[in-house]
Amino acid sequence: APAGRLWATMLSIFATHSGLGASFHPELKLHPDLTVGALKQKLRSFCGTDPAMQHLSLLDDRGALMAELADDGASLSSVGALDGCTIHITDLDPTSQVAGLGDESVVPKVELSAEAEAARKAKLAQFKKAKAPAADDEHMAELAAPITIGAACEVTPSKRGTVRYVGKIPEIAPGWWVGVEYEQPVGKNDGSVKGVRYFSCAPEVGGFVRPDKVSGAWSGGS
Numbered sequence: 001a002p003a004g005r006l007w008a009t010m011l012s013i014f015a016t017h018s019g020l021g022a023s024f025h026p027e028l029k030l031h032p033d034l035t036v037g038a039l040k041q042k043l044r045s046f047c048g049t050d051p052a053m054q055h056l057s058l059l060d061d062r063g064a065l066m067a068e069l070a071d072d073g074a075s076l077s078s079v080g081a082l083d084g085c086t087i088h089i090t091d092l093d094p095t096s097q098v099a100g101l102g103d104e105s106v107v108p109k110v111e112l113s114a115e116a117e118a119a120r121k122a123k124l125a126q127f128k129k130a131k132a133p134a135a136d137d138e139h140m141a142e143l144a145a146p147i148t149i150g151a152a153c154e155v156t157p158s159k160r161g162t163v164r165y166v167g168k169i170p171e172i173a174p175g176w177w178v179g180v181e182y183e184q185p186v187g188k189n190d191g192s193v194k195g196v197r198y199f200s201c202a203p204e205v206g207g208f209v210r211p212d213k214v215s216g217a218w219s220g221g222s
Contacts, residue, residue, distance in 0.1 A: 010030060011029070012029060012084065013085055014085070016086055036075075053091060055090040055173070057069065058079055059087075061085065067079045070156075092193060155215075164181045165177075165199045182205050182206070185202070
């Protein structure tokens with residue numbers, strides 16, 4: 001039946017969250033053509049984090065980083081998502097109340113049968129390693145090296161701005177990042193992440209992206 005064929009195309013993807021701990025690992029059925037932007041909207045109903053404050057990382061079934069999902073227009077198939085992958089949500093909101101939900105002391109206890117508890121622990125152990133991105137601390141260092149602070153640049157897809165920071169941002173994920181002050185209010189912050197300031201600009205004009213999303217930001221670049 002057509003409905004059966006449609007269901008067969010769906011991906012089984014797990015989700016984890018920087019503020020909700022190991023107890024948060026729902027399994028989602030997602031179409032390969034779903035965009036990253038639409039995925040963020042869907043994830044809000046599960047974790048409560050505003051889509052504009054979500055940084056998504058795609059992990060394989062061993063917890064290794066496959067891709068940073070910085071392009072809201074990209075589809076899951078285009079970024080290489082497969083059955084069994086995990087989407088890790090990093091909450092960029094410094095005022096977020098979501099983290100408190102991961103505190104078991106404020107969450108009502110649910111008594112499980114011995115069999116159900118054993119099954120829960122087995123599933124938790126299977127995905128425990130996927131709680132956070134496993135990127136190397138020097139991830140994309142070579143791509144970041146030629147990028148010049150103060151240079152005009154273009155950020156995929158078609159957002160123009162000026163490079164204001166090049167370096168590491170442990171508040172998001174390991175590896176190298178580029179801070180950009182956009183020409184238009186298409187950013188997500190004012191140059192700070194979770195209370196740590198990397199550069200200063202107007203609200204919603206700043207953003208942080210991986211070096212592979214930046215072009216023309218080096219001496220002699222166009």
